[in-house]
Amino acid sequence: MIEIIYMEDGVREHPRSRQILARFPQAKVLPCTHYKEVFNPSGQSFRLQKKKPALILARQTSKLIHPIPPSYGVGGTRNFYFSHLLNCLYDCRYCFLQGMYPSAHYLMFVNFEDFEEEIVSASQNSEEPSWFFSGYDCDSLALESVTGFADHFLPFFKKLDNAWIELRTKSVATRVLRDREPLERAVVAFSFTPQEISTQLEHGVPSVDARIRAMLQLAELGWKIGLRIDPLIDCTDFKDRYAKLFENIFTDLPEHTIHSVSLGAFRMPTGFFKKIEKHYPEEPLFASDLESKGGVIAYRENTEKRLKHTCFELLEKWVSPSKIFSCET
Template structure:
């Protein structure tokens, strides 16, 4: 339920803004000159705001498409991300957004058309070279679909760009928008997972592992390509048993031909973000683990990280060909 809508005065008349005003007639509407006046000030509590985030409607005037770190792709040579939305419905304790953003309010950039122009331009510039566009870096791509209409708008758009791939990364089971349309050949619906015991401790407000598997299976059976994102890998007791069980559940739920890729990434976070989140949740077990600072990130001690990734690789390679397995190396923060 949205109780407060902040909106940039410059986009008050945008059709998408007006649609929000119609859908939430009881919400208090507060004008602002620029979304950063509301979103950016220091001295806000992400933790408190997460209880009841407001919606900020804004226009993204800056660069809309950004290159992703070199090791974060899933097979493409040209990889970009874009963020139509900042912040997430869910409240995963390992999520870097809590440390990166000063506010937990949702910022929705209503000018989808400008994002699409920039994607189209990139597509045209790259010619025959396939390019990838990742939509779930600063938000969950589907969790707020009923609010944003993102997939409903971008799937038909990408259908016209067969050489450009869209990754819809999510933990949501709100996949009706995908079920109602023909599968997009150049899209991957990428579900993120941790073992159920970890999910229950750290992934607050996220649907259970079982219900996500069910949603994923349904989409796979409808012909959608599925990605599995085991990222972040979380060190825990009974690590091998828990991850082995998870992989078994995931792989057996999917028809082999629908599995596009699996990517692995160890828990890591830029040091500054980590310190901020640690202040929000000082008694969180995750932040008291066997961690160390390396290359500007906080991550598991090298020997643990190596061992955990290696275990996951071995477990997965007993189910899938190595061509489908990708490893996200931490990015050095300078």
């Protein structure tokens, strides 16, 4: 639970800050002028802070939505991401956030209304539908009880006819979705690795079975489901483990509820990888047969092809190939 809340002086009176403070009456509030004083300094240990992250409440004053490169794989022709929250409840060893941010504190931007303005503006700039991805710098749902993000943004997106939202998650905290009518232009995307991999690398994440149950509930209620088989981890019994995972996911999931399935092999910007490797020198994943190419650490080309090809073949049994997308390295 949150024990320390750092609060920018400028958001002290913001209604969303007040709501959050009311949820954590025991938390100690420490004032700061700007979140960067707490979040950005060098000489912090992401690994150690993960033991007990604090919450930082701040206002995002720089760019609020960002274009997504085509290699992302899913979405439309106009894709953006936006981050109301930096960092994640979970502690996945393959996650690039560990290398991207100097701090593991949860940094929440309370000025949702400013995000909305930019989203409206971007979606009105073209007749093409715009896609907005919310789970890039955090899990979209895992900290819903703190942020109220989905509860706020789903009604907002419901009113936009030209905008899609993808919530990407490993959480089973889906009540915020179950308690409302499914949105026509929303995808709830669940990320999976086989349970054997998840146990070793996805610390604090609900079990694969629990997530599948949460996903099936939403599908039954009419929510469109995305499957993010990303990152693919080259491992012993690769084919058997992923075959079992897909069987568990797809056996009870009606095909018409599946919006998309994306595949992406483990990859990471080299600079992030080096930092993370320093934090976790004992992690076997980082001793895998990887190579650095074009500023990215990834499996060798043949390995990546083999992993993806195997999964494509396994997936074709369950889902139309037109719904399967590859995220490029």
